[in-house]
Amino acid sequence: MKHLYALLLTLFVYPHTGRAQFLDSLGIEEDEKPFELSGGVDVYYAYDFSEPIGQERLFTTQAFRHNGFNLNWGFLQATYATDKVRATFALQTGTYVQANYAAEPNELTRLIGQANAGVRLAEGVWLDMGILPSHIGYENTFSLNNEIYTRALMAENSPYYETGAQLTAELSDVVTVQFLVLNGWQIIQETNEAKSLGFGISYTPTEALTLSYNNYYGNEAPEGTEAKRRFFHDFYASYAASERFNLAGSVDYGRQELWDSEEQGTWYAAMLLARYRLSERFALAGRVEHYNDEDQLIVSTGTALGFQTSSASLNLDYIPAPNFLWRMEARGYDAQDRVFTGEEGRDDKNLLLVTSFALKF
Template sequence: MKHLFVVLSVYMLALTVSKAQPNDSLEFRVQDKRFNISGGLDVYYAYDFSEPLDKERLFTTQAFRHNEFNLNWGFLQADYSTEGVRATLALQTGTYVQANYAAEPNELTRLIAQANAGVKLLEGVWLDLGILPSHIGYENTFSLNNEVYTRALMAENSPYYETGAQLTADVSEKVTLKFLVLNGWQNIQETNDAKSLGFGISYNPTERLSLSYNNYYGNEAPKGMEAKRRFFHNVYGSYIFSEKLHVAGSVDYGRQELFSSEEKGSWYAGMVLAQFKLAPRFAVAGRLEHYNDEDQIIVSTLNPNGFQTSSASLNFDYVPTPNFLWRLEARAYDSKDKVFVGEEGAKDNNLLLVTSFAVKF
């Protein structure tokens, strides 16, 4: 991984740095504004009161390791953009990658956060192919972009990334449509011969209000097995009341043919959150949520009631500079069954304390 970051960094630096004249001081300046280099780091310490086995926290990809300082996510990204062509390559590492990409059989592909290229077909219409950020959900991968440090259970159990083709159309200044053909539900390497479909619509009627509906349809059975079709819906919205206060909410509903029978099962989830800025450099945020997967389609617990869990988070932010964020979060869980397994056995409730430094450049 280290070698990949070094090669990418040196290559992009060579494209953007000009040579100094013999009698001039060494001067760095961008020669081509079509290129942009960015990156980020999110380092953390988490203490999980269930004291999970092997230090690996259950039902999460964020702050994955218990009672140790670690890197949650680090990425280095190169973007290229012209009037009619665009491309992104981003490499990644961290315990988020360890947890979220464990199902990818090729270790090399786990290091790829994004790898996509796009072409403008018409004004406001783009076609992109490759490994893309997910079109589903309110919260995204990088903690600095979210109100609360850890992700909601609904975010952890829906795609963070997708692989395929995405057609994006800006219908107006307020409406954007997305149509997708994908390998599957958060996978880079295909697991069967079928392709999945996705659709999304975003509506921003005012500068304060944002609304979005997204769906997914695909066969989730491995190759050689009878098809098990999944149909998933996600709706979210956010509203800015003032410079200090904004709120957001999201709802998921999914339905799929069960692997154990010909019947269909379902799962649903919901969350609400709010963030309040106490001062220019300080903010607090809270999140309430519930995730219900009694049929164990997404989350397998081997318990009679599946995964029926609620969670509440309280988050405190300190922002010394615009691109740096120090966070503290306390998160409590309550489940219908004893799903939190640790050194002292299983229990139906849990508490997490976590702190993080995140920087984006």
């Protein structure tokens, strides 16, 4: 950490002419560049045809607000990495943060996207601790890293972030495993005395193919109430058929005691997507999915059939630069119950139109 503070002073306080001498005094070669500053901005306009009350869209954290220009996610991230230690600290804001971190009791904590430090225990073995990106799922937080602007329902209803300790081991050039001890299911501040466990294994036999299995086990009941144990499985595969065309598919399955009884309930989800780069500047992507939570363990609707919803998306990208995407997406929903509530009442179908600019630097 001494080096991290010193490097921050070098970047923002010391004049450029003294940079090399200052780094040399710390025993750091300038070309090692252990410290990096990066960030991203994702702004959007979304129109939800259910016209949600209060403009806040249901069952999502991405493109959270209807009929307005908004910042979905903005982040500024500092990373420090050598061959022995590493650390990441990121600040964030936007409607994604407003939606996804609403349950965090500390408002300042919600502004932290990542805060973790790690040490190398052996060749290819790292132990990291703090606020970490989730080990679960194919799609992740930042739009530019995904094929389609909005996230699948399975991504929106599984963790984007986790807090705890993570042991990562590269067993070979093609196999990596992770073991985690966590505060819980997408929380920063602990809500009970129990700790949760996670495991992941990734197999990459070629540069084109990745297979990954991840799981989670923990008690999700608040302190002082009867334990509700959750056991969740996630599997995904991605395949780059060519430089222009890639495919991905994912399946989730979870079990937990029902919130109002000791009986076991389940939920499951499946997703398939494809992206084709039409030219250097244009790409087309599509996704179909189904999410089934009849027992309302993850998504509460207050309806008889719970959240049993299918969705299909079509996404067009304009790529003026490698780190910039102008995205346009149309997404339709079809549910078993009338779960989409808006100014005109309740409906079992919905349509979303959204466009966004996303840039990473």
